[in-house]
Amino acid sequence: MSIYADLVCTQCDVRLWLGKVIHHGDANPIYFHAGPADEAPNWARDELNAVLWKLLAEHARHPLRVVVEGDADGPPTDASVELGGDRGVDISFGDYLAGWPGLR
Numbered sequence: 001m002s003i004y005a006d007l008v009c010t011q012c013d014v015r016l017w018l019g020k021v022i023h024h025g026d027a028n029p030i031y032f033h034a035g036p037a038d039e040a041p042n043w044a045r046d047e048l049n050a051v052l053w054k055l056l057a058e059h060a061r062h063p064l065r066v067v068v069e070g071d072a073d074g075p076p077t078d079a080s081v082e083l084g085g086d087r088g089v090d091i092s093f094g095d096y097l098a099g100w101p102g103l104r
């Protein structure tokens with residue numbers, strides 16, 4: 001059974017889906033992989049990385065957590081805003097990065 005993880009600002013309830021938890025036998029992740037197995041590693045995706053770095057800047061000094069599916073205190077709510085999500089409250093990667101000076 002696959003489990004998934006998000007990086008969450010628990011103060012703002014903003015989250016970035018990190019993908020599938022890759023682990024060896026126990027629950028401690030070794031790395032995360034979003035999308036199909038033949039998709040590039042998360043670290044090699046320019047847009048995903050830009051979103052991550054903007055999130056880190058925007059939420060500096062906020063409580064950031066990597067929440068693994070099944071954690072008691074971290075499931076998304078209807079009000080959670082997912083970066084890259086497709087619900088009405090979510091923000092696409094393109095919209096999130098539009099005009100961000102960090103892209104230069």
Ligand SMILES: [Zn+2]
Pocket residue numbers: 009010011012013014058059062063
């Ligand atoms: Zn925040």
